[in-house]
Amino acid sequence: MKFYQSKIKKAKIYLDNHHCIGVPTETVYGLAANAYSSNAVKKIYKLKKRPKSNPLIVHYYNIKDLKRDCILSNDFLKLYKKFSPGPITYILKLKKDSKISKYVTNNKKSLAVRFSKHSLFQKLLNQLEYPLAAPSANISTKVSAVKVKDVKDEFGQKIKYILDGGSCAVGIESTIINLIGKPSILRLGGLEVSKIQKVLGFKINININPSKKIAPGQSCLHYSPGISLRMNAKNSKNDEAFILIKKKQNKLKNYFYLSYKNDLNEAAKNLYSCLRDIKNKGYKSIAVEKIPNKGLGKTINDRLYRASKFKNSK
Ligand code: TXA
Ligand code: MG
Numbered sequence: 192m193k194f195y196q197s198k199i200k201k202a203k204i205y206l207d208n209h210h211c212i213g214v215p216t217e218t219v220y221g222l223a224a225n226a227y228s229s230n231a232v233k234k235i236y237k238l239k240k241r242p243k244s245n246p247l248i249v250h251y252y253n254i255k256d257l258k259r260d261c262i263l264s265n266d267f268l269k270l271y272k273k274f275s276p277g278p279i280t281y282i283l284k285l286k287k288d289s290k291i292s293k294y295v296t297n298n299k300k301s302l303a304v305r306f307s308k309h310s311l312f313q314k315l316l317n318q319l320e321y322p323l324a325a326p327s328a329n330i331s332t333k334v335s336a337v338k339v340k341d342v343k344d345e346f347g348q349k350i351k352y353i354l355d356g357g358s359c360a361v362g363i364e365s366t367i368i369n370l371i372g373k374p375s376i377l378r379l380g381g382l383e384v385s386k387i388q389k390v391l392g393f394k395i396n397i398n399i400n401p402s403k404k405i406a407p408g409q410s411c412l413h414y415s416p417g418i419s420l421r422m423n424a425k426n427s428k429n430d431e432a433f434i435l436i437k438k439k440q441n442k443l444k445n446y447f448y449l450s451y452k453n454d455l456n457e458a459a460k461n462l463y464s465c466l467r468d469i470k471n472k473g474y475k476s477i478a479v480e481k482i483p484n485k486g487l488g489k490t491i492n493d494r495l496y497r498a499s500k501f502k503n504s505k
Contacts, residue, residue, distance in 0.1 A: 195311055195314065198311075198354055198355065199311070199314055199315050199318060199334045200213070200229055201352060202315055202352060202354045203315065203318050203319065205352050206223065206224065206225055206228070206231075206319060206323070207225075207319075207368075208232075209224070209225060209228050209230050209231040210234070210350075210351050210352075211223065211224045211231065211233070211234045211235055211238055211351075212224075212350060212351060212352040212353065212354060213321070213328050213336075213339070213342040213346075213352070213353030213354065213376075214315065214325060214328075214352055214353075214354050214356070214445055215309050215311060215354060215355070215356025215357065215359065215460055216250075216307040216309045216312055216314050216325075216356075216359065217276075217277070217278060217307060217308040217309045217359060217360045217361050218278045218357065218359060218361045218362070218363060218364050218365050218381050219246075219327045219328070219336060219337055219359055219362070219363070219364055219382070219463070220327070220328040220335070220336040220337065220338070220339075220341065220342050220353075221250070221323075221325030221326065221327060221328055222235055222236070222238060222239060222287055222325060222326060222327070222328040222342075222350070223250070223324065224323065224324055224325075225319075225321045225322040225323065225324075225439060226247075226249045226291055226292060226295050226321060226323060226324040226402050227291065227292060227321045227322075228289045228292060228321070228323045229292040229293070229294050230293045230297055231292075231324075232294040232324050233245070233294055235247065235324060235325075235326065235487060237267070237330070238295070238346060238350065239326060239331050239351055239461035241308070241331045241332055242327065242331070243294070243297060244297050245297070245331075246295060246296045246297045246299060246302075246303060247295045247296075247303070247324040247325070247326050248280050248293060248303040248304070248305050248324070248325060249267060249291065249302060249303065249322045249323065249324050249325075249327060250304075250305050250306070250307055250312070250316060250322060250323045250324075250325050251304060251305075251306055251316070251322045252306075252313065252316035252317050252319075252322075253306070254271065256322060257304060257322075257496065259286070259289065259290070259300065260285065260286055260289035260290065260291050260322070261283040261284060261286060261289070261302055261304060262283060262284040262285075262286060263283065264283070264284075264370055266370050266374055266391060267281055267283060269390055269391065270368070270370075270387065270390060270391070271306075273390050274382060274386075274387070274390075275305075275306040276306040276308040276313070277319075277381075277382060278307050278308075278361050278363075278364075278365040278366060278369075278381030278382045279305070279307070279365055279366050279368065279380070279381075279382045279387070280303050280304065280305040280365045280366070280368070280378075280379055280380075280489060281303070281304050281305070281367075281368055281370050281423075282301050282302070282303050282304075282365045282367065282368065282369040282370055282371055282377070283301065283302055283304055283370055283371070284300060284302075284371055285299070285300050285301060285302045287456035289302075290321075291322075292324075295324045298481050301316050301369075301371055303367065303397040305365055308360075309356055309359075311354065311356040311357060311362075312354070313473070315354060316362035323465070324435055327364060328341075328342045328346070329341075329345050330345055330346075332413055332414075333345070333410055333414075333415060333416075333417065334414055334415065334416050334459070334463045334466050334467060334498075335363075335364060335463055336463075336465070337358060337359040337362050337460075337463050337464055338357070338358045338359070339353050339355050341463075341464075341467060343451075344467070351437075354429060359460070360460070361381040361459065361460065362381075362459050362461065362462060362464075363380060363381050363459045363460075363462060363463070363487070363494065364378065364380045364381065364382055365378075365380045365382070366378065366379060366380030366381060366382040366383075366384065366387070366490075367380065368387060368395070369398075369440055370434070372393050373385050373396065374391065374396070375395060375396040375397070375398040376395055376396070376397045376399060377398060377399065378399060379397075379399060379489055379490040379493045380490055381459070381487070381490070383489075384397065384489075385488055385489065389397060389418070399493065412497060412500040412501060413494075413497040413498070413499045414463075414494045414497050414498050415498045415500075416466040416467065416469065416470045416477070416498065416501075417470060417501070418469075418473070418474065418475055418476055418477060418498075418501070419476040419477070419501055420476070420477040420478075420479065420495065420498045420499045420501060421476075421477070421478055421499060422477060422479050422481070422495050422496065422499055423480070423481045423483075423490050424478035424480055424481075425480070426478070427445060427478045428476075428478065430445075430472040430474070430475065430476070431445065431476050431477065431478045432447055432469040432472070432476070432477045432478070433445055433446050433447065433477075433478050433479075433480070434448075434449060434465060434469075434477060434478070434479040434480065435447070435448050435449070435480050436448075436449050436450060436453055436480060436482055436483070437449075437450055437451065437452055438450075438451050438452075438459055445474070446467060447465050447468065448461075449461050449462060449482075449491075451463060453483075455482075455483065455485070455486045455488045455491070456486070456487055457488045457491060458482070458487070458488070458491060459487040459491055462491055462494065466498070479495055
């Protein structure tokens with residue numbers, strides 16, 4: 192038996208019995224349950240302390256499985272061919288006879304769907320008779336988990352099993368595109384919008400801070416380490432942790448680096464670990480130097496901006 196097969200077998204037993212488990216994806220860890228089982232899906236909301244009005248992303252093994260639950264548009268097929276599996280989530284029309292639990296969608300007629308690139312997670316999905324609802328494996332409004340220890344820190348003994356797939360390669364959540372009606376981006380993420388635009392051949396509306404919220408992940412105060420954070424800082428004040436985009440010669444105790452060489456992909460991968468590390472070291476506030484607003488820097492700035500709302504909202 193290959194070493195991973197016993198891990199997958201164990202994961203499957205928990206899922207078949209309507210439990211929630213931690214799963215690795217290339218973006219962040221997910222808190223997964225059978226998307227066809229209301230009993231299982233309700234446990235996700237409870238564990239995450241997530242409002243029932245906030246619908247979940249469903250992860251499929253392949254397009255054949257997806258066809259049972261959703262109506263596939265031409266724009267979807269174009270994007271799927273180019274970017275899936277990968278860090279992109281599509282909002283599609285739900286079929287009337289789909290088996291997806293109404294708790295997944297909050298009774299909506301749309302469904303968020305994703306195909307993950309993580310090979311261990313793909314192998315698990317391939318063994319199951321149902322797709323997996325899996326939001327990020329963190330308590331609502333907090334920083335997402337990018338390794339098994341983070342998931343344990345969030346949920347402790349409350350979840351039965353975590354499928355260990357190492358550290359997440361992208362480290363930041365998927366980009367969400369709404370494909371119902373005129374395509375629009377609902378959340379910036381691990382796939383750059385410019386790449387999506389190139390494939391579709393037209394400019395896509397970016398709707399990440401609408402007055403009427405479509406995705407609750409669009410709300411301010413999200414991705415928060417639970418301490419105050421300020422952006423575009425030139426330097427740090429007393430007792431503040433200082434996050435820098437690239438390594439400096441003068442290593443001070445309160446300096447934290449997102450990358451060695453100003454690499455925005457590496458910075459995105461390290462962002463959440465860095466925020467958790469700072470919190471665990473006991474800092475009460477964070478200053479972050481200006482992050483270039485290009486490529487994945489746009490997603491990093493989006494997350495930092497939402498995290499920066501912590502102080503004002505308390
Ligand atoms: O990378 C990711 O997307 C990770 C991994 C685990 O796949 N998942 C993730 O899930 O970030 P979550 O639940 O933390 O964020 C999903 C976002 C939420 O903001 C939710 O409101 C939105 O997707 N969403 C889910 N279903 C939707 C729908 N039908 N229409 C609009 N937004 C939806
Ligand atoms: Mg989340």
